[in-house]
Amino acid sequence: MTKGGRQKLYNFFAYLGGEGSAIKRIVMERNLQETLTEALKRKMDAFIPVDPDKIIDFTENPGYKPDPDEVFVIEKFNVPHHIKNSIENPRRFHKLTESDYDKIKAIYWGEYTKDDKSGEKSYRIAFQIFDSRRIIGRHLGKYAIFYGHETNTFEQVDHKLLVINERLDALYENGKLYFKSFYNAKRIFGDQISEYYREATDAEVKKFGNDLFGNPNIPEDFLDSQARKFIFWIIKNNSSFEYQKIVEKGKDFGLTLTTDDNTGKLVLPKAKREFKQLLRLLNSDMYKSPITEEKFVTNSKRKLQ
Template identity: 30%
Template sequence: MNFEALIAIINNSKNNDSTTNNSTTNNSTNNNSSNIRRVPISQDIQNELESHYKNILKNFLDEKDKVEFDGNYKCEDDEIYELEDFDWEKKIKNCDLTKEDFKNIITLNIISNDDFEKIKILIVSQIVSQDNYLIFQSMDNRKFIKPKSFLFYSNNTLNYEDKKGIKIDGNIDCIIELNSKRLFFTSFHNASKIFDLSDYYREATKTEINEFFSNEIFDGKIESDNLTSNIRKKIFLILKNETLQKVNKNFQQVKNYAEELGIDCFKKDKIELPKDNKKLKEIINFLNEDLYKSPISNAIYESNSKKMIK
C-alpha cells in the first residue's frame, strides 16, 4: 500500500474573481490559481496516515456488504452504498479536481496559513495493490484545532499551543475506486456535501411534479405547493423508475393488488387523485412500492426502507 498525497479543497470564493482575470496563467499552472491545495506532511506522519487509511479502506470495502444505492433503502451497520460508473470528476462540487492533479501533485500550490481554516474537503490518494483510491472527508469547525483553544501537558505544565491543527479520524464520507469508477459511502447526506448526487435522489422539482400528475393515468388535480418533502422525493423515484409506464401496461393487475391493500382510487383505467393528503400519501407510497400485504397475517404494512434481493 502506498500513501500518495493529501489534498485540500478550500473555500476560495473571495479570490475567484481575481484569479480568473489573471490572463498570464498558463494551462500547466491553472490549478495554482484555483482552490485546490497540496498539504505537505512529514515522512513519519505519512507512514502513520498510510496505516490509518489502510484500516479505513479495509473497514469500508472488505468488511461491509455493498448495496446499490437507489434512494429506497437505509444501510445497516454492516453495509455500504455503492454507485457504479460514477463520473466523479464531473460530479465533484466546488472545484475542478481531476486524476491529472494527482499525477502532477508537485504543481499544486502548498496550503498557506491563511488557507488552513478555509479547508472544506480533505482528499487522500492511496494505492492498494493495483487499485487506486481517493478518500474524501468533509471538514467543519469541529475538526479544526485553533491556536490557544487547547491546553497541552508537557514538562509537568499545561500550556497553550499556538499552532493550527486538524482532526483526522475514521469518520470519512466516501471513497472513489478509480480503476472501476465506483463510489462508496454510508450517508447520502454526507456524500452530497462533496458530490452532486441529484441524478440519484432528491426532491422532484415543481416542473417534474406537474409532469407527474399530468400523466394520462391520473384523473384530477393536485396543488404541488402542499406536498411534503418526503412525497416529493418519492415522486422523483417514481419518475426515475418509470413506474407509471409499468402501471399503465399492467393496469388491471395493479388495480387488483391496490384493492387488496384497501386502496379504492383505481377507477376503470384511471387513478383518481384524492383531495385528502392522507389518501394521496397512500397512493404515492403504493406507487413507490412502499405498501405490502403479508401473506402470513394478511396485515398491511408501510415500509420506509426496502432493498431488492431478486
C-alpha cells in the same frame, strides 16, 4: 509498495467548497504522513465487504438503510477530473493554509496505477467529510489548550489545528463509488451524486400529475421534500401507470382510489395524507406479509436478487 519494499505514502488534500471546488494540498512532515498512510490504508482495505451480498446497488435501493457491515455502490461513477489530477500530480496544487480551513468540505487521499501496455489508469481514492467541528483553536468562544512539559502549565494553542479521523465516508475504486451514507456522500459530491436520488423538479411534478391524474396542478402543500423524492423515484422506475391495478392494490391498504370516467386516470386525492399514501404505494413502500398478511409501511427496503 515501492520497489524497495517501503509503502508508498499517500498525499492528502483538502476539497474546498465554492466556485470550482478548489483543491489544496495538505503538506505534512514525513512521520505524520507515514502514520496516516498506514492507518488509513487499513481502513480502505476493510471498507468494501468481502461478501458480495453486503454490497448494495444504490441506484436500485436508494431508500435502503445499510447495516454496519454493508455498503452502497454506484457503478461507473465519474469522480471529478481535478481530483484524479491531484492524485497524479500533487505538486501542481497550492498548499493548504490556515485561511482555507473554514472552506474545507472534505479531505481525501489515494493512489493511482497505470498499465504499461494499455496506458489505462486506475484510481483508489478515499474521502472523509469535514466541518467546523474538526477545527481546534479559538473558535466560536472556545479555547484550545495543551499541557506544556517545559513549563508544567497549560498553554493556549496559538494557531488553528485540524483533526483527521481514522475513518472513511466514501471510497472510489475501479470506477465505482462505495459509501455507507447518501447524506455524507452528498456533502462531498453535491449535485453529481444528488442526481441519483433527488427531489422532483416543478416540471417533473407537473408531468407526473398529468400522467397519473390528468391534472398537472398538484396542491403545493402536498409537495414536501419527501413527496418530491417519492415522485422522482416513481418517475425513474415507471414508464407508464396501470390505473385500474393501482386502484385494486390500494384497496389492500385501505386506500379508496377512483378513476376518472373520461380519462381513465386516477382522481387526485383530496387530502395530503391520502396523497402521500398513494406515493408510498407506487414507490413500493407499503407491503403485506406473505405469512401473517399483516400490512406494513417501510422507509428502508432492498430488492431481492
